[in-house]
Amino acid sequence: MTLVDVRDLVKHYAGERSWFGLGRARAPVRAVDGVSFTIAAGRTLGLVGESGSGKTTVGRTMLRLQEPTSGKVLFADNDVFGLDRDRLRALRRRMQIVFQDPYGSLNPRMTVEDTLREPLEIHGLKGAVTALLDEVGLDAAFAKRYPHELSGGQRQRVGIARALSVEPQFIVLDEPVSALDVSVQAQVLNLLAELQRKRRLTYLFIAHDLAVVKHIADDVAVMYLGKIVERAPASRLYAGPRHPYTTSLLSAVPVPDPKAQRQRIVLQGEVPSPASPPAGCPFHPRCPHPRKNERCRTEPPALREVATGQFAACHFAEQPM
Amino acid sequence: MTTPPTPTPGAPPVLLRVRNLKTYFVTEHGKGTARAVDDVSFELYPGETLGIVGESGCGKTVTSLSILRLVPEPPGHVLPGSLIEFEGRNLLALPAPELRAVRGNQIAMIFQEPMTSLNPVFTVGDQIAEAAIIHQHLSRKAARARAIEMLRLVGIPDPDERVDHYPHQLSGGMRQRVMIAMALVCHPKVLIADEPTTALDVTIQAQILELLDRLQSELGMAVLLITHDLGVVAGHADRVVVMYAGRVVETAPTDALFERPTHPYTEGLLAAVPRIDTPRARLHAIPGQVPAATAWPPGCRFHPRCPYAWEKCAAEEPPLLEVGDEPGHTARCWLVSEPERRVLKR
Numbered sequence: 001m002t003l004v005d006v007r008d009l010v011k012h013y014a015g016e017r018s019w020f021g022l023g024r025a026r027a028p029v030r031a032v033d034g035v036s037f038t039i040a041a042g043r044t045l046g047l048v049g050e051s052g053s054g055k056t057t058v059g060r061t062m063l064r065l066q067e068p069t070s071g072k073v074l075f076a077d078n079d080v081f082g083l084d085r086d087r088l089r090a091l092r093r094r095m096q097i098v099f100q101d102p103y104g105s106l107n108p109r110m111t112v113e114d115t116l117r118e119p120l121e122i123h124g125l126k127g128a129v130t131a132l133l134d135e136v137g138l139d140a141a142f143a144k145r146y147p148h149e150l151s152g153g154q155r156q157r158v159g160i161a162r163a164l165s166v167e168p169q170f171i172v173l174d175e176p177v178s179a180l181d182v183s184v185q186a187q188v189l190n191l192l193a194e195l196q197r198k199r200r201l202t203y204l205f206i207a208h209d210l211a212v213v214k215h216i217a218d219d220v221a222v223m224y225l226g227k228i229v230e231r232a233p234a235s236r237l238y239a240g241p242r243h244p245y246t247t248s249l250l251s252a253v254p255v256p257d258p259k260a261q262r263q264r265i266v267l268q269g270e271v272p273s274p275a276s277p278p279a280g281c282p283f284h285p286r287c288p289h290p291r292k293n294e295r296c297r298t299e300p301p302a303l304r305e306v307a308t309g310q311f312a313a314c315h316f317a318e319q320p321m
Numbered sequence: 322m323t324t325p326p327t328p329t330p331g332a333p334p335v336l337l338r339v340r341n342l343k344t345y346f347v348t349e350h351g352k353g354t355a356r357a358v359d360d361v362s363f364e365l366y367p368g369e370t371l372g373i374v375g376e377s378g379c380g381k382t383v384t385s386l387s388i389l390r391l392v393p394e395p396p397g398h399v400l401p402g403s404l405i406e407f408e409g410r411n412l413l414a415l416p417a418p419e420l421r422a423v424r425g426n427q428i429a430m431i432f433q434e435p436m437t438s439l440n441p442v443f444t445v446g447d448q449i450a451e452a453a454i455i456h457q458h459l460s461r462k463a464a465r466a467r468a469i470e471m472l473r474l475v476g477i478p479d480p481d482e483r484v485d486h487y488p489h490q491l492s493g494g495m496r497q498r499v500m501i502a503m504a505l506v507c508h509p510k511v512l513i514a515d516e517p518t519t520a521l522d523v524t525i526q527a528q529i530l531e532l533l534d535r536l537q538s539e540l541g542m543a544v545l546l547i548t549h550d551l552g553v554v555a556g557h558a559d560r561v562v563v564m565y566a567g568r569v570v571e572t573a574p575t576d577a578l579f580e581r582p583t584h585p586y587t588e589g590l591l592a593a594v595p596r597i598d599t600p601r602a603r604l605h606a607i608p609g610q611v612p613a614a615t616a617w618p619p620g621c622r623f624h625p626r627c628p629y630a631w632e633k634c635a636a637e638e639p640p641l642l643e644v645g646d647e648p649g650h651t652a653r654c655w656l657v658s659e660p661e662r663r664v665l666k667r
Contacts, residue, residue, distance in 0.1 A: 050522040050523065050524065051493075051522050151610050152377075153610060154610075181376035181377050181549065181611075182376060182549065182551075182590060182593050182594055183376060183589065183590060183593045183606060183607035184606075184610065185593070185595075186593040186595070186604035186605060186606035186607070187606040187607075187608075189595070189604055190603060190604055190606055193603070208522065208523065209523070209595070210523075210597055211594075211595040211596055211597045212595045214595065214596075214597055214601055215595045215601055215602075215604060234601070238597060248524065249523060249524065250597060252523045252524050252526065252527040253523060253552070253597050254526075254550060254552025254553050254555065254556055255552050255555065255556070255596060255597065255598050256551040256552045256554075256555045256579065256591060256594050256596065257555055257579055257598065258555040258556070258575045258576050258579050259576065259579075260555075260598060262598075264527075266524075266527045266528055266531050267524045267527070267528070268528075270492050270494055270495075270525065271522075
């Protein structure tokens with residue numbers, strides 16, 4: 001059963017004006033440029049991309065932490081962008097978010113207990129702070145502590161507990177482990193997997209690290225310059241990527257094995273500005289595909305199904321690299 | 322990668338020797354002394370890449386800063402008895418003018434965050450040229466030409482134009498290339514790279530690591546690569562030093578470390594890395610967290626988190642013991658002498 005249905009989501013930011021706001025506006029930044037996907041209840045979609053790909057904007061716009069430019073998001077058949085304030089607030093209890101930087105997203109003047117109690121009060125819920133702490137693997141003694149007294153991993157556990165406090169069905173996890181050390185990262189990833197199983201949660205897991213995503217996601221979508229360039233069940237995407245950007249990203253992930261025999265593709269150049277994306281396929285200036293031709297420079301490829309459940313936006317998806 | 326030198330007598334002379342380095346910090350409010358680097362020793366040979374790996378708080382960055390005497394004093398201080406020997410001279414005992422002749426000239430450093438390490442009000446050309454003017458006494462004109470040449474070397478397109486740009490006009494990857502150009506302008510014998518790619522996207526990281534490999538083979542320098550990423554070490558280091566809680570816990574040639582990780586911390590860290598080259602499975606997590614540097618545990622500093630620990634580990638700290646499979650493979654663990662104890666407790 002589909003819980004989250006995102007249809008043609010667009011978020012443009014108005015271009016800055018030169019001359020201290022008096023001059024001509026620059027071209028708008030097309031942060032998210034027509035993104036569609038669905039997430040079935042109890043599943044995890046990994047949304048992967050580099051800086052500036054628009055992955056974080058997708059997560060925030062879906063929860064209406066930012067207003068969309070256009071598009072539609074259905075959450076359990078509720079039109080998220082069409083709700084008034086009160087109904088949106090009621091719906092927000094069912095959709096939560098965990099941020100990358102737990103230090104920046106916890107109030108330094110509130111104890112852990114206050115932080116966890118606040119959402120319960122707002123939504124008029126009964127719930128025990130100690131039970132929540134226990135669920136995320138923290139001792140009850142942490143209730144009286146302040147964020148600065150916690151390690152990075154402990155803070156992220158508090159961030160997760162806060163999201164869980166209102167008993168949501170869906171959680172957007174925005175780079176939840178990127179700021180953590182490897183050993184702690186593994187603890188938090190295992191905790192997220194366990195909570196999902198116990199509470200039947202649905203996740204949108206936003207990350208730049210394909211290796212991390214492999215350990216948690218059922219399906220993966222890869223973004224580049226505001227668009228999804230490939231989407232597939234995780235097993236298919238990792239075993240046989242169809243878009244050359246996915247192939248390149250996979251080959252760039254360092255593997256902790258000095259004897260690993262791998263094809264190394266080092267992409268040249270950098271991601272262009274989302275204010276002036278290239279014509280045709282947005283990836284064509286960096287694309288290492290040997291068949292790249294004039295068509296790539298002029299005609300934007302559509303995201304199309306190239307194998308069962310596997311979608312890729314490449315003219316040569318049938319002849320992957 | 323170059324061929325790993327064998328650290329045996331008669332092998333190539335040591336370029337940089339760190340011996341019994343102790344760098345402590347006095348904390349505020351009398352919370353005690355943080356023993357950030359606590360008796361660390363290793364050698365760097367000409368032309369090799371030595372990886373120093375560990376998580377936050379293990380002391381790897383303070384080690385690298387100590388080598389160039391960049392630790393702010395106070396609160397930090399390098400204890401007497403520490404030795405940092407470069408080409409036969411103890412850098413810790415060098416008078417300031419002589420140290421300056423080494424720093425940035427023969428030993429250079431690049432940092433994790435290029436934006437905070439570049440001066441925002443000078444052009445990148447001026448910043449690259451500065452070291453060439455100071456250390457190599459080039460004229461302004463010659464130094465500018467050298468800066469352009471360095472920008473070309475590190476793969477920056479249109480170096481003649483970029484030389485007049487300011488740091489804010491460059492992307493993160495380009496800034497890191499500028500940092501590398503600055504560090505290499507005097508052709509140092511040692512490059513200390515402290516998490517050089519941590520702040521970068523994975524495709525840009527691959528570019529920068531490829532660039533460092535190429536420059537190393539072209540210029541023949543030794544690289545001290547400090548990172549938390551075992552994947553980066555596997556692909557780019559000849560030998561590895563693993564640090565935990567201010568101590569070296571394992572040293573090994575790279576292949577031996579990944580094939581036969583011997584210290585339980587190394588073993589645990591390797592098992593905790595999410596990988597794209599293996600099937601999805603529950604990740605191994607090391608329980609607990611790194612203790613505070615003001616209160617390292619007694620005995621083996623890893624014993625409270627170690628799955629194999631027994632009474633001896635809590636009472637007595639092991640020395641670095643020869644593992645015996647390959648020269649240069651050592652581990653600070655009693656399991657080396659009592660391998661039958663390597664049994665997971667339930």
